[in-house]
Amino acid sequence: MARRKTWSIRARTTLTAGAIVTLICAVLTTLLIVGVHGRAVDYQDQRVSTAALRVVHVIKRERLTTTLPEQEGTEVLQVLDPADRVIAATRNVAGAPPIASFKPTGDNVVATRRLCPPHGLDGCMNVASFRVYQRDGDWTVYSADYVVPWYVSADLCLFLISSSLLLILLAAIRTWRTVDQTLAPVDAIRSELAEITVTDPSRRVTVPDNRDEIRLLAETANATLDRLGLALERQRRFTSDASHDLRSPIAGARAQLEEALMFPDEADWPRTGRNVLASLDRLQAIVTDLLELARLDADAWNERERVDLAALVTIELTRSVRGKDLATDLGEGATVRGDRLRLARLLTNLLDNAERHAAARVEVRVRVEDGMAVLEVADDGEGIDPADREVVFQRFARLKDAKERDADGTGLGLPIAREIARAHGGTLTLEDSPKGALFVLRIPLESAAPRKPGANKEIPGRRPGSG
Numbered sequence: 001m002a003r004r005k006t007w008s009i010r011a012r013t014t015l016t017a018g019a020i021v022t023l024i025c026a027v028l029t030t031l032l033i034v035g036v037h038g039r040a041v042d043y044q045d046q047r048v049s050t051a052a053l054r055v056v057h058v059i060k061r062e063r064l065t066t067t068l069p070e071q072e073g074t075e076v077l078q079v080l081d082p083a084d085r086v087i088a089a090t091r092n093v094a095g096a097p098p099i100a101s102f103k104p105t106g107d108n109v110v111a112t113r114r115l116c117p118p119h120g121l122d123g124c125m126n127v128a129s130f131r132v133y134q135r136d137g138d139w140t141v142y143s144a145d146y147v148v149p150w151y152v153s154a155d156l157c158l159f160l161i162s163s164s165l166l167l168i169l170l171a172a173i174r175t176w177r178t179v180d181q182t183l184a185p186v187d188a189i190r191s192e193l194a195e196i197t198v199t200d201p202s203r204r205v206t207v208p209d210n211r212d213e214i215r216l217l218a219e220t221a222n223a224t225l226d227r228l229g230l231a232l233e234r235q236r237r238f239t240s241d242a243s244h245d246l247r248s249p250i251a252g253a254r255a256q257l258e259e260a261l262m263f264p265d266e267a268d269w270p271r272t273g274r275n276v277l278a279s280l281d282r283l284q285a286i287v288t289d290l291l292e293l294a295r296l297d298a299d300a301w302n303e304r305e306r307v308d309l310a311a312l313v314t315i316e317l318t319r320s321v322r323g324k325d326l327a328t329d330l331g332e333g334a335t336v337r338g339d340r341l342r343l344a345r346l347l348t349n350l351l352d353n354a355e356r357h358a359a360a361r362v363e364v365r366v367r368v369e370d371g372m373a374v375l376e377v378a379d380d381g382e383g384i385d386p387a388d389r390e391v392v393f394q395r396f397a398r399l400k401d402a403k404e405r406d407a408d409g410t411g412l413g414l415p416i417a418r419e420i421a422r423a424h425g426g427t428l429t430l431e432d433s434p435k436g437a438l439f440v441l442r443i444p445l446e447s448a449a450p451r452k453p454g455a456n457k458e459i460p461g462r463r464p465g466s467g
Contacts, residue, residue, distance in 0.1 A: 010179045017175035018168055025164035032160065033151060040148045044126065045112070047073030052110075052130045052143035055079060055088075059132050059139060064088055075125065076118070076144040082137025096120045099142055104131045118144055185214045189221060196225065253279035290412070306446060307343055309334040309373050310366045316347050317364070324358045324379075329365040334373035336443045338424045346420040346428075349413040350377040350439050357381035357437060368445065372426075375441040384437050389430040393418045 051074035058064050059079065068077045068090050079088035080098055093099065099118035104111040109131045116124035124147040132139040151157040189205050196203045204225060207218045253276045260267035310330035317326060336343075354362045358379035365376040384392060395415045417439075421428035426443035 009183065010176060013179045014172050014176045018172045021168050021171040022164070025167055029160045029164060033156075036152050036156065037148060037150060040152050044073065044145055044148055045128075048126060048128045048143045048145050049110070051077060052128050052141045055141045055143070056130055056132050059134070059141070067091060067094065074143055074145050076121065076142070078142040080140040080142070082134075082139065084140070093120065099144060100127050100129060102127075103129055103140055114147065115144075123147075186217065189214075189218055193221060202229070249279040249283040253283075304337050305340060307336050307338050307340050309336065309343075309375050309443075312340070312343060313347060313364055313366060313375070316344055316351070320348070320351070322351070322355055322362070324355050325361045327361060327363045329363070329367075331365075331367040333368050333445075334366050334375070335446045336373050336424065337446045338443070339420075342420045342423070346417045346441065347375070347377075349417040350441075353377075353413060354379040354381075354437070354439070359436075369442075371445055372442045373445050375443075376438060377441075378433055378438045379436040381436045383433065383435065384430060392430070393428075 051071040054071065055064075055068060055077055064079065064087075066088050068079070068088050070090050070092075071077070076093050076099055077088075077090045078086055078093060078099055081087050084098060086096070086098060089096070097119055099121060100113070100115060101119075102111060102113055111129045113127055113129075114124060115127050118125050118127055121144075125144045126147055127142060127144040130141040130143070132141060185208060192203075192205045196205070204222045205218045207222070208215050256272050256275050256279075260269065260272045310332060313328065313330060317328070351362065351364070354377050358381050361380045363376070363378045365374075365378075367374050367376075392414050395412060418428045421441055421443065424443045426441060428439065428441050431438050431440050
C-alpha cells in the first residue's frame with residue numbers, strides 16, 4: 001500500500017509537471033503561430049502585389065500575350081480591357097470569366113479584397129485589383145492567391161507539435177527522476193518506521209547527514225517516537241498502578257466476606273458490612289478519579305465561562321467543612337475563562353491535600369501577576385522534599401508520609417489538579433516556602449485587570465458537625 005501511494009505521488013507530480021509544460025507549450029505555440037501567420041499574410045500580400053506589378057510593367061512595354069506566365073506566390077492572374085473582357089490570363093483560368101468585379105475607386109490605383117470564393121474558383125483567396133491607364137481606357141489586372149490558413153502550413157504545425165511533445169516527454173522524465181530521487185529517502189524512513197512499529201519500538205530512524213528537509217523529517221519522526229515511547233511507558237505504568245490500586249479494595253472486601261461466610265454464626269455482620277462498604281467507597285473513589293482523568297485526557301469539556309478565582313475560593317470555603325484554620329488573601333481581578341466545576345475540583349484537591357499535611361493552618365491566596373491569575377495554597381506542615389516535588393504529580397504516586405496520614409487515598413488528587421491546570425493553559429507547581437508545602441496555580445487572565453487591595457481575613461476552622 002505504501003509503495004502504491006509513493007508511486008501515486010510520483011505519477012501525480014509527473015502528470016502535474018506534464019500539464020504545466022503542456023500549457024506552456026500550448027501558449028508558446030499559439031503565440032508563435034499568431035506571429036508567423038501575420039508575417040506570412042504580409043509576405044503573401046507582397047507577392048500578390050509584386051506579381052500584379054510585373055504584369056503592369058509588361059502592359060506598359062506592350063509585350064502582353066494572351067497567356068501569362070505563372071509566378072511564384074500567385075495562383076491566378078487576369079488582365080481585363082476597358083470593356084471588362086479577359087484579354088490575358090494564366091493557364092489555370094484560360095477562357096474563364098473575370099474572377100472579380102471590384103475595381104479601385106476614385107484616384108486609387110489598387111484595391112484588395114478577400115473573396116470566398118472568387119468567380120469560377122474554389123476556396124477563399126486574397127485578390128488584388130490594379131488600375132492601368134491606357135490610351136483606350138483603364139485596364140484592370142487581377143492577382144490572387146489562396147488565403148494563408150490559421151496554422152500557416154502543415155510542415156510548421158507538424159514541427160511545433162513534434163517539438164512540444166518532445167519537450168513534454170523530456171520534462172516528464174526529468175520530473176519523474178527528480179521526484180524519485182527526492183522520495184527515496186522518504187521511502188527509506190517509511191520502511192524503517194514500519195520495522196520499528198512491528199519489531200522494536202526502541203529503534204529510531206536513521207538521520208541523514210545532509211541539512212535539508214529530509215533530515216528535519218527524520219529528526220521529527222524520532223522526536224515523535226520518543227514522545228510515543230514515553231506515552232506508552234506512562235500508560236503501562238499507569239495501567240499497572242491502577243490494576244494494583246483497584247485490586248486492593250476488591251481483595252480486602254472479598255477476604256472479609258469469605259471469612260464471615262466460613263464462620264457465619266460467629267461473624268459480626270454489621271461490622272463486616274461496614275468494612276465492605278469502606279472498601280467499596282475506596283473503589284468508587286478510585287474509579288471516579290480514573291474517569292475524571294480519562295475525561296481530561298480526552299479533552300471533554302463543559303462550556304467555558306468567566307470564573308473569578310477569588311469568588312470561587314470564597315464559595316468553596318464557605319460550603320465546605322474543614323478541620324484546620326484557614327487564612328485567605330484574595331485579590332480582585334483574577335478572572336479566567338474555564339470550567340467552573342473543574343476549577344472547583346482543582347481547589348478542593350489542593351485544600352484536601354493541604355489539610356491532610358498541615359499542622360494547624362492552611363493559607364489560600366489569590367492575586368494577579370504578569371498577566372496571570374495566581375492561586376496559592378500553603379500549609380504549615382513538614383513540606384515536601386525538592387526531589388519529590390514532581391513525584392507527587394505522578395498518577396498513583398504516594399509518598400511514605402501520605403500513606404501514613406491517609407491510607408485510603410487514591411494518589412490521583414494532585415495529578416487531576418495538574419491536568420485541570422494544563423487544560424486551562426496554565427501550570428500547577430510546588431514552590432519554595434519557609435514552612436510546609438506551597439502549591440502555586442497560574443492561569444492566563446481573561447483580560448488584564450488592575451489588582452485591587454485584597455481582603456485579608458481569618459476563617460476559623462470548621463469542625464465536622466459544627467454546622
